[in-house]
Amino acid sequence: MTSMTEHTEKKAAGGAWEVIRVVIHALIIAFVIRTFLFQPFNIPSGSMIPTLLVGDYLFVSKFAYGYSRYSFTFSLDLFGNRVFKIGPLPFNGRVLASQPERGDVAVFKLPTDNETDYIKRVIGLPGDHIQVQGGVLYINGEPVKREPAGTIMQPDAYGTERPVRRYKETLPNGVSYYTLDLYDNSPGDNTRDYLVPPGHYFMMGDNRDNSTDSRFLGQVGYVPFENFVGKAEIIFFSHEPDASLLAVWDWPWVIRWDRFFTLLN
Template identity: 45%
Template sequence: MSEASETRSMGALAEEAWDVSKTVVIAVGITLFVRFFFIQPFNIPSASMEPTLMTGDFILVDKIDYGYSKASLIYPLTRMPTEGRVFSDMPERGEVAVFKNARDKNKDYVKRIVGVPGDTVQVIGGVLHINGQAVERELIESRETTCSDRDLSARRYRETMPDGGPTYIVQECDGNRGDLDNTPPKRVPEGFYFMMGDNRDESADSRTPMVQLVPHDALVGRARRVAFSVDGGRAKFWEVWKWPVAVRYGRIGDKVE
């Protein structure tokens, strides 16, 4: 090969490498842009939102609805000493939202909003009360499950938020959980929300010291759809060869309600 041919070959390789680098940079930039401003994926690591969300679900969270705050950013920017939101809309009762829990190292939590500013929230005998009234619920089934590491039966209810709010399914284990089934009345002040898991006896939420009331600025976004779901009892997410039997195909694309 002549020196001129070798020079042209090296130049072609350098140009190709530059084109690939630009493609990667653009792809990463678009991904970060979409992740910050529009849609962010999250995985569900626990059973606290069953049956609405299951362990192994991967959900898409809409960040437009609630506007943007430092909670919208990626770590470590989420710890910036800034306050407030921009382009903010107020969440409504019954919506499923992701938020940063400052009392647990700023980890992402996903729960249902059951109390908005001005509401008084209380749980009496396992029944959610809002502003002194029991939230309407209807028993739909009893089933065997695992509660607090014990095999117990659980009841599932269709719960309906007041004032024509949304309806959804909650689960409650047999037996009394005094700390979660009976709480003092809590008034939700301006700029905060009362969050609860749909798996009522297996959720660290606003009934517990670990979470308490959630500030508006801590909201990341509203959960919209299940993008993917893997049964963790059959396979880990990275065990692609097990997907044919582990993927919950029926959940892919489900709307989060």
């Protein structure tokens, strides 16, 4: 006969295995969701202010543009140099591809190292002419509609709070968002005429005078479609940049409750 002790040990072992099995299943589900559906990202810099703030956490849709080697952990090269097409345009190294739309906020791998995650707004599509003159964005020779929208307080390069001009910009396809103009005649305010190559995109930050983006060819430049990781969809959490989340007693004041579940244009 099985003793009470043996029965108890078997029951405990069975319970432990059940816990392990549940944890393994949860990890597999989390891996599949993160790899193929939605991946969380946090915002470490102010290049997308006022749309995104330092301390925002957001979900990025991995399936929005299809999948490339940069959609997966360790950038596994599953697709090599195969060519896939969207309409008349060829794109390398991507399956189930869907073309980014002008105005999307997208995460991509920095083309100069193919490792660093950047997040910017899609401004130029393949074949577009992009230029900035006097702080005004031009697409294919036409100025993008830009309306003054007051000022907001932002720290300057020395950390001093100062009023910064805000504009509402509306792209040719109707997508609207706000941009900031900190300085006149900053390095990105007057550029050459850029011709976006086939299979590439021109990306810009909404914080125009504090964004390293496609205007600076040696640092970012044109972004290959293969480098896109996904489309930013929703802010699910946000806190003040200098907050410690371990200080639970500070949460009512350091967590930006009003930004929870904010959809991105």
